[in-house]
Amino acid sequence: MTIGGWIFLTISIGFVWGLCLWCYSRVLRGSKIEPPPDSLGG
Amino acid sequence: MTEPGHHPTHTHPERWGTRIGVILAVAGSAVGLGNFLRFPGQAAANGGGAFMIPYFCALLLVGIPIGWAEWTMARYGGRKGFHSAPAILGVIGRGSIARYLGVIGVLIPLAVSFYYTFIEAWCLGYFWHYATGGIGIDTAAPVSEQTAVASAFYNNFIGNDANGLLFGGSIQTFVFWILTFAVNIYFVYKGIAKGIESFTRWAMPLMALAALVVLIRVLTLGTPDPAVPEQNVINGLGYIWNPDFQALANPQTWLAAAGQIFFSISIGFGIIINYASYLRKNDDVVLSSLTSTATNEVFEVSFGGLITLTASFVFLGLTGTAAAVATGTFGLGFNTLPVVFAHMGPWGNLIGAIWFFMLFLAAITSSLSMYQPSLAFFRETLGVSRKTATTIMVSICMFGSFLTIWFSKDSVFWSTIDAWVGTFLIFVMAMIQLVCFSWIFGIDRGLKEAHRGAEMQIPRFYRPILKYVSPTYLILVFIAFCYSNLGSWLDAVKQQPAAQLAFGLILVVTIFLVICLRIGEKRWRAEGLDLDDRRPEE
Numbered sequence: 001m002t003i004g005g006w007i008f009l010t011i012s013i014g015f016v017w018g019l020c021l022w023c024y025s026r027v028l029r030g031s032k033i034e035p036p037p038d039s040l041g042g
Numbered sequence: 043m044t045e046p047g048h049h050p051t052h053t054h055p056e057r058w059g060t061r062i063g064v065i066l067a068v069a070g071s072a073v074g075l076g077n078f079l080r081f082p083g084q085a086a087a088n089g090g091g092a093f094m095i096p097y098f099c100a101l102l103l104v105g106i107p108i109g110w111a112e113w114t115m116a117r118y119g120g121r122k123g124f125h126s127a128p129a130i131l132g133v134i135g136r137g138s139i140a141r142y143l144g145v146i147g148v149l150i151p152l153a154v155s156f157y158y159t160f161i162e163a164w165c166l167g168y169f170w171h172y173a174t175g176g177i178g179i180d181t182a183a184p185v186s187e188q189t190a191v192a193s194a195f196y197n198n199f200i201g202n203d204a205n206g207l208l209f210g211g212s213i214q215t216f217v218f219w220i221l222t223f224a225v226n227i228y229f230v231y232k233g234i235a236k237g238i239e240s241f242t243r244w245a246m247p248l249m250a251l252a253a254l255v256v257l258i259r260v261l262t263l264g265t266p267d268p269a270v271p272e273q274n275v276i277n278g279l280g281y282i283w284n285p286d287f288q289a290l291a292n293p294q295t296w297l298a299a300a301g302q303i304f305f306s307i308s309i310g311f312g313i314i315i316n317y318a319s320y321l322r323k324n325d326d327v328v329l330s331s332l333t334s335t336a337t338n339e340v341f342e343v344s345f346g347g348l349i350t351l352t353a354s355f356v357f358l359g360l361t362g363t364a365a366a367v368a369t370g371t372f373g374l375g376f377n378t379l380p381v382v383f384a385h386m387g388p389w390g391n392l393i394g395a396i397w398f399f400m401l402f403l404a405a406i407t408s409s410l411s412m413y414q415p416s417l418a419f420f421r422e423t424l425g426v427s428r429k430t431a432t433t434i435m436v437s438i439c440m441f442g443s444f445l446t447i448w449f450s451k452d453s454v455f456w457s458t459i460d461a462w463v464g465t466f467l468i469f470v471m472a473m474i475q476l477v478c479f480s481w482i483f484g485i486d487r488g489l490k491e492a493h494r495g496a497e498m499q500i501p502r503f504y505r506p507i508l509k510y511v512s513p514t515y516l517i518l519v520f521i522a523f524c525y526s527n528l529g530s531w532l533d534a535v536k537q538q539p540a541a542q543l544a545f546g547l548i549l550v551v552t553i554f555l556v557i558c559l560r561i562g563e564k565r566w567r568a569e570g571l572d573l574d575d576r577r578p579e580e
Contacts (some may be wrong), residue, residue: 001280009089009283012347015098016339023333027061029324030497 055123056234058320063239065330068317069337070242070407072308073249075340076162077402079375081366082351086282086299089289094343096299098292101339104300104515107508108309108472109335110500113318113327115206122572124335126419127312127471127561129566130319133575135478141563145555146471147312150418151412151547152435152555154311154465156442157456158412159226160200162405163219164376165398167199170218172394185362192380196372201450205540206445219447221440226406231432234320238410245403246337251398253345254432259386259393260353266385270359278355281363282347292501293522298443300519305465307338308411310472316415324495325498331418332498334356341404354378357385375401413439419555423562438551445547449540458544460532467522476516480509483575 058064085093119130127147129139163333171177177195179188199215201207208215211541229237265274290293308314318327354363358381366378384396413435420431449455485505492500535541566573 001534002284005091005280005284007203008094008285009279009347012091012094012098013344016336016343020333020336020340021333023329026329026497027333030061030329 056320058233059239065334066316067336069239070246072409073341073404074340075401075405075406076306078346079349079371081165081342081346082282083374084294084298084302086351086367089286091283091285092287092289092558093299097132098268100303100405103507104512105303105307105336107504108445109331110328110492112309112314112475113331114488115479116318117321118317118491121323122138122222125316126422127315128314129422132573134483136575141531143474144235146467147315147557148416148555149552150312150463150467152416153459153551155409155412155439157446157459159222160446161412164224165402165405167215167218169395169402172391172398176391177380179381180363180383188381192377196376202452208450226409227436229410245407249400249403254331255398256393257345257349259468260349263356266356273355273356273359275352280350281355296518297522304337306342307335308498310468312415315398315410316418317569324536326495328492328496329498353382356399357382363541382383404473416481423558425565442547454538454540455544458541463548473516477515479538532558
């Protein structure tokens with residue numbers, strides 16, 4: 001495994017996990033807010 | 043009182059129960075065998091770590107924006123009382139041309155389900171065999187013999203040697219297919235919230251847990267054979283992640299990356315346009331779409347990118363893994379990995395069982411999503427109950443699936459459907475959707491509609507991306523794709539009777555769907571529904 005390999009592995013996996021956790025944190029945070037009329041809860 | 047424009051047959055319109063439920067259902071639809079088996083092969087063959095540059099470019103320029111467009115169109119169409127791709131595209135595209143082209147959005151999931159549940163049955167069958175003692179690979183024999191045993195088991199299991207094999211002699215594959223099909227129909231029949239949503243809400247976390255167990259086992263393999271110290275986990279990771287920047291100069295790399303993103307996140311499949319139509323007027327679509335895409339990416343990049351080829355490299359080395367990649371998705375999954383599991387010693391069968399159970403869950407969350415679009419289509423075109431619509435859908439699916447299982451020789455029959463419907467028409471459908479959203483419905487109106495109830499803003503630079511960049515990107519990839527594949531596909535149809543039969547089946551199903559749409563169109567007009575979006579809402 002080269003340094004380049006480690007860099008791509010770390011950035012790629014970090015990016016998808018970061019994006020996913022950021023999205024779910026917003027989705028779950030949204031569920032704690034009173035939902036607007038005619039919308040789903042969390 | 044019904045909302046103006048609502049479908050009168052939908053006295054109690056179906057809805058998702060929770061927001062997390064719809065996100066997981068869409069993500070479950072996207073996460074399939076390709077995440078674990080196709081992605082690593084594509085990455086390794088197209089520049090390793092460097093593949094991730096065009097991969098993420100395609101994600102940002104095509105995958106995410108088309109996802110937003112599809113969710114938005116679906117919710118808008120749902121508000122008009124429609125839940126099938128033809129009716130929704132008729133609304134968004136304002137007329138019959140878009141509506142009839144939208145039939146492709148019902149044909150794709152329906153026809154793909156003919157063979158997808160068959161493949162799903164392989165996963166269930168392999169899980170059963172691993173849970174009850176493995177498939178008989180002797181690790182004392184040379185690796186070539188082990189691979190031959192795995193290959194013979196696979197060919198026998200899927201009936202590769204002759205047509206009709208799976209209905210005679212050992213009918214185990216057929217039994218696994220019956221079980222798989224029955225489970226699918228059970229959950230689809232129970233409905234959106236009580237069936238599909240309740241299943242995916244536990245299936246997705248369970249799939250993640252299974253993937254995590256296999257990943258931990260693979261990453262702790264170390265150097266299993268001290269006689270070949272170069273075959274270790276770190277070098278296995280290097281096999282897929284070491285970048286080859288020269289590959290970036292090859293257009294094939296960019297094509298492969300765009301194709302992987304495109305097929306992985308289920309855009310243009312006719313599924314999201316159905317699923318998101320069950321959202322309510324003010325439900326968020328922007329963050330939900332992004333979340334389901336991100337979930338798919340986690341499964342693909344972090345599980346698919348770390349497990350499959352790393353495990354193969356550790357036991358089979360550079361040559362064996364390169365040969366496995368060359369055999370493609372199914373060769374890697376069903377020929378190579380069984381050999382790898384056999385080398386894991388006493389844990390091998392357990393890890394193999396967990397792996398194939400995980401693939402089964404990945405497949406079933408995808409196949410569930412393939413039945414709902416046609417079910418919704420038959421309900422709203424023919425004005426029938428859920429029970430009648432399910433009967434019509436099951437009859438068509440059983441007919442198509444029986445043909446798929448009977449004509450199993452060399453996988454020609456289902457490969458033809460996969461090529462023409464599961465690949466070619468998906469590009470066409472994505473293009474139609476993008477044109478309807480960005481050019482007919484209008485990009486400004488579309489983005490305004492997307493932001494209704496949205497919990498995050500779509501960045502402004504996505505306006506020109508959605509209008510110009512995504513369609514151009516898609517057209518270029520489509521042209522390159524046709525250039526690479528269309529000739530050989532047409533030759534296959536000319537030369538192989540099973541391919542012609544598959545083509546005939548696609549044609550017959552298409553005609554039937556068009557007739558249903560014609561009936562539905564007349565009904566909708568008679569009922570005064572706004573099927574051409576002549577009464578736009580503000």
